[in-house]
Amino acid sequence: MKADPTAQAKLLQLAEVDAELGRLAHRRKTLPEHQQLAEAEQRVRDAQDAVVRAETRAGDLDRDIARLERDVEGVRSRVERDRSLLSGSGVNAKQATELQHELDTLARRQGVLEEEQLEIMEEREAVGVELDHAAGERKTAEDEVAEVTGRRDTVVADLDASRTGRDRARGELVAVLPADLLADYERLRARGQVGAGALSESRCGACRLELDRTFLSQIRGKPADDVAHCEECGAILVRAK
Ligand SMILES: [Zn+2]
Structure with a gap:
């Protein structure tokens, strides 16, 4: 030739x-930002999972707390009723003994319920801390995703501008060869x-x-x-x- x-x-x-x-093209494909972004996105997903787990647990505990409150309330109103019966007139000795016995049982029941309530509230508090922590991690990861995305977009825009210039130069050479x-x-x-x-x-x-x-x-x-x-x-x- x-x-x-x-x-x-x-x-x-x-x-x-x-x-x-x-x-x-190689530089665009192998930008460290691609890997950083994938990692940050994974951290967002992990934190999101942790948020959902903590929220679910918190919801369960809140239901338990509400149930226990109702139980304690039930016990309290029975105690009130028994006490007013006991202090009222028209109660014979046998009924008085039975009422007193029931009041003792109710007092023990209330003690057990309150202890359970305390335990659950402590756990609820811990889950609340866990939830805040997971939400904080998620926010940090989301901020990182935004930051890396911005950085990547800037670099990609620069690379694309360079490519456009080279493409033009290529076109001009190809036209005359x-x-x-x-x-x-x-x-x-x-x-x-x-x-x-x-x-x-x-x-x-x-x-x-x-x-x-x-x-x-x-x-x-x-x-x-x-x-x-x-x-x-x-x-x-x-x-x-
Ligand atoms: Zn050669």
């Missing part, structure tokens, strides 16, 4: 632009290879390998508009004018 040395030099510019585009030379270059790139490299000293700019002396003198002897390929990587090897 033949190509004007100026066109070959432009191909090198294209290879540089493509390398830069590759670096930009000979079709066959460009096709050869793109064919190599489609294979995942670097399409072109400059020959500097005795090294290929694409694969960076030192080239064989015989091969070098062979291509140096060829006319300037002959398109050479690196014998190591196959890239279009552009000789300096």
Whole structure:
């Protein structure tokens, strides 16, 4: 294949632009913010689970507390009733003994209920602290998600702006390159290879390998508009004018 040395030099510019585009794409994909964001989002989910667990437990305990309050209230009103019966007239000795016996039982019952109430309220308090803690963790994680998202968006916007500039440069080069030379270059790139490299000293700019002396003198002897390929990587090897 033949190509004007100026066109070959432009191909090198294209290879540089493509390398830069590759670096930009790699950078965009491997931003540390992606990992940081995933971790912060996981922390939000974990904290949310802990909030739900604590809320559920708090709800159960609040129901227990309400039930115990009703029970204690029931005991108190029976105590009141028994006391007023006992202090009233028309109670015989046997009834008085029975009432007193019931009052003793009620007093014990009330003691048990109040103890249970105390225990549950202590647990409820601990769950309340747990809930506050989980909600605080969730808020911290949510703030981090917002902060990292903002940081990532800024970096991505910068990278995208750089890419837009390189895309434009690429378009301009592609428009002026000979079709066959460009096709050869793109064919190599489609294979995942670097399409072109400059020959500097005795090294290929694409694969960076030192080239064989015989091969070098062979291509140096060829006319300037002959398109050479690196014998190591196959890239279009552009000789300096
Ligand atoms: Zn090479």
